[in-house]
Amino acid sequence: MTVFDPELRQHSRAARIAMALLRLSHAVKAISSDEVKGIGLTPLQAQALLWIRYTKPFLTSVGRLAQALGVTHVTAIGIIDALERAGLVTRQASPIDRRVTLLRLTAEGERVVERLDTFGHTLEEALARLDDQELAALERGLGAVVWSLRAGGLLQVAEACRGCIYFRENVAPGTDEPHRCNLIERFLSEQEARLACPDYAPERPQGLLPIAAE
Numbered sequence: 001m002t003v004f005d006p007e008l009r010q011h012s013r014a015a016r017i018a019m020a021l022l023r024l025s026h027a028v029k030a031i032s033s034d035e036v037k038g039i040g041l042t043p044l045q046a047q048a049l050l051w052i053r054y055t056k057p058f059l060t061s062v063g064r065l066a067q068a069l070g071v072t073h074v075t076a077i078g079i080i081d082a083l084e085r086a087g088l089v090t091r092q093a094s095p096i097d098r099r100v101t102l103l104r105l106t107a108e109g110e111r112v113v114e115r116l117d118t119f120g121h122t123l124e125e126a127l128a129r130l131d132d133q134e135l136a137a138l139e140r141g142l143g144a145v146v147w148s149l150r151a152g153g154l155l156q157v158a159e160a161c162r163g164c165i166y167f168r169e170n171v172a173p174g175t176d177e178p179h180r181c182n183l184i185e186r187f188l189s190e191q192e193a194r195l196a197c198p199d200y201a202p203e204r205p206q207g208l209l210p211i212a213a214e
Helices: 006-011 013-035 043-054 062-069 073-085 107-115 121-127 132-151
Strands: 089-093 101-105 179-181 186-188
Touching: 006 013, 013 043, 013 121, 043 062, 043 073, 043 089, 043 101, 043 107, 062 073, 062 101, 073 089, 101 107
Parallel strands: none
Antiparallel strands: 089 101, 179 186
């Protein structure tokens, strides 16, 4: 029985919440379209620019972008092609693996990202009307759903290094790259450690971020 059936929702809390999330997804699409109005971007193009800006530069491949946006590889290539034609994005071969193409913002792309500074604020403002206890409960519940979906390979959770099981902080103090990621066996600068990683893996997922990352 589908969650669109009001009879089911009368008797199932899970169905009511699932329907609420579907309704929110429609609202998110409308809000995102409104927030990029006047910039000349689609919501997915805006998210692609923001993803490039806030993801570790050695991980910004088209494949990872597709995973982050929840689209096919072909769709991701189409998004990047449009951004490249607009002069906002360039592609360059990875210095580690020349077979991998990494995405970079141009100077104009950086300026456009600055104009996207309020992207997502409408949702944040709506959530800010809840008190701390309501927000904590919502975060725990949504966190459980997010990590369950990630475990099923249905979405990506990219966050900064702190709180990740692979991150080792300040193992080389006094150097330009004091931190280390044991997953990719690479030392990281402080700036890199503060950018999101698609391979982020908390030891104990709790809420939308583990307590250790707060």
